[in-house]
Amino acid sequence: DALDRIKEKLPTDNRLPSTDYWLQGRGWRVNDWGQTNFPTAAHLDALSRDIPICLSDHSGHAAWVNSRALQIARIDAQTADPPGGQIQRDENGRPTGILFEDAIDLVMRHIPNATTAQITDAMREAQAYCWRAGLTGLHDFDGRSCFIALQTLHQNGELGLRVVKNVPVYRLDYAIGVGLRSGFGDEWLRIGGVKIFADGALGPRTAAMIAPYEGEPDNYGIVVTDKEEMLDKASAASSHGLSVTVHAIGDKANHDVLDVYEAVRREEASRGQSLLRHRIEHVQLIHPADQARLAQLNVIASMQPIHATSDMETADRHWGSRTKDSYAFRTMLNSGATVVFGSDAPIEKIDPLLGIHAAVTRRRADGSPGPDGWHPEQKLTMAETIHAFTTAAAITSGQEATQGSITPGKLADFTIFGRDIFTIPQDELLDVSIDGTIVGGEFKHRTFG
Structure with a gap:
């Protein structure tokens, strides 16, 4: 079965070191197995009870660990759920081996970190991949080690992507303490904003919902950061010149974030402060009553088209009729909100053509769910899609004067496609x-002389 196929991809005991070693991986999805029940520690114990194993799910919002990992983290029936997290338990209250949201940190804190040198080397490889995919820049949401590695590449003259580096909320006090503000830096590496998580994700059913998940009357998801704490953090960031990005998937999470931004905008107005480029990351399900509020509050909708086609079956299963208001690119754009597109890598592949195809077709590469696509009323035109990937991206980071379009005086950053994506049949976009x-102004990747 599917669990057996996953175990086939993992090394066997005789290939594992005997001490001081963690086996990590990511990418599993319960929904791909045609079920809603999660696996357990026992499945991984069959692989090894001596080597700790931690496998993140596709979304990064759930982790599957073995008994050795639970033992190292001292997670047992008496361990309380941490704020913003949940330890899945069996009928006797014992941990099953599945951890949600901030409970994942109970295990992750025991896993040795990669060194800065290792991260820097990995970034060199990743940068080359990004060039081959046609990327000239990106927004990064990783932590301190990643920032150090980016600075190392920049100082060595090796950074060849425009990077907007965002600050995890747990580093907010440090950022304020040293006086970081949105826009600090140069044309290669600059500070973006502060990243906060409002809720979880659709796949593990931890996105925070107004009404429960289909078939789960007691499951409303997980609130990772409640409104009071979120307002406290967002207000502090804004008052010190740092914009805010909040991850919100479920309709309750998006509603709560908009309430927070409404309060922050009032504070900014009372200070006579210019509007910071606050945004909601994902906006995957938004209640009809909230759909006009992003434009009203000048909050950017940062969305990922590839999620619509990747998640459509899962969304139909767990959200039912509410999917008419999910991945609502057209609704958001027509409301007057600034809509910016990205990939959410490594959750999805970073290649922008995949997102472009998803935005204009609402179909997967295999053509499913049919010629019209999934909720075709939410399709965008090619021009609107390219604007969201380029000009809107520059607006989001406050760089529209120098980036986002091919205009005299702006930075010479271009992507050359093998064919005219505005005129070819949409079914051929992925080719x-x-x-x-x-x-x-320099070629970082080219296939011609």
């Missing part, structure tokens, strides 16, 4: 090659 990527 288009990236023939060249130019950053700062």
